Amino acid sequence: MCNIDTEAIIRLWNSTDEADWIRTATYDYMQQVLHHNPNNGNLENYMDNLNVEPVLANSESFFTFLHDRLFPWKFSQGNILEANLNRLNAMNAVNREYAYNRMRELCHSLNGLCTNDIYQSDLIYNALSIHNYIDGMGVACASGMLSVMFPRLFGTVDRFVRISLCAAGIMEPTANPECDIDIDEAVRMENIMIGKSLSFENENITPRVIDKALWTMGHDRD
Numbered sequence: 001m002c003n004i005d006t007e008a009i010i011r012l013w014n015s016t017d018e019a020d021w022i023r024t025a026t027y028d029y030m031q032q033v034l035h036h037n038p039n040n041g042n043l044e045n046y047m048d049n050l051n052v053e054p055v056l057a058n059s060e061s062f063f064t065f066l067h068d069r070l071f072p073w074k075f076s077q078g079n080i081l082e083a084n085l086n087r088l089n090a091m092n093a094v095n096r097e098y099a100y101n102r103m104r105e106l107c108h109s110l111n112g113l114c115t116n117d118i119y120q121s122d123l124i125y126n127a128l129s130i131h132n133y134i135d136g137m138g139v140a141c142a143s144g145m146l147s148v149m150f151p152r153l154f155g156t157v158d159r160f161v162r163i164s165l166c167a168a169g170i171m172e173p174t175a176n177p178e179c180d181i182d183i184d185e186a187v188r189m190e191n192i193m194i195g196k197s198l199s200f201e202n203e204n205i206t207p208r209v210i211d212k213a214l215w216t217m218g219h220d221r222d
Helices: 006-014 018-036 038-048 059-074 078-089 093-110 122-133 138-149 159-167 183-198 207-217
Strands: none
Touching (some): 006 018, 006 159, 006 207, 018 038, 018 207, 059 093, 122 183, 138 183, 138 207, 159 183, 159 207
16 A cells, blocks of 8 residues: 555545546546556446346346456456356356346346435345355455446445545555455445445436546555
8 A cells, every 4th residue: 555645545535526536437547447457448348338138138148247247357367367267167057047036136126226225224235245146256246246237326345445445544454455355344335435426416426436436546656
């Protein structure tokens, strides 16, 4: 965390100017994405404009999305991606169909909800628990899936988001910023991002916008 711009993170967190958040979550975010991997522009655009209906058409389409889109998008380190894809690929047909049906049920329960409906509710924990049925996913990846499917309800929890929240004094710093995020911490982070989005009158400042801005700011300065 020593190379992040703590003052800039605090300024952004305290900013009530919607333009600050939109700019950081769009232009600055994409610059950081492309800096990390110049080939990820198309994948990022796909995820930002995800059409959920064909993804959930059947079990095969859902697991193709997980394998070809979601996992490569969320797991940036090649060795971690390979290990998690291997776990995903090892799921048998019965478990795949069960996971798919659970995902369909979850989406049905979330459709039509507003940001206020989910804030500080058990729905967050229940939704993130979908990772228990998909081998290789994990809670952070589950939050990423939910954030692109339901950007008004969820943000993506991530170690870079955690770094920004700690720098802003919203969360206590962890002993190891690289450690995995468990579901209790993920729920807390979701509520922080949802609450922040609700502080704006503009409905376009979604939890997904908050997460993208915080993720951007949580990277080391060049």
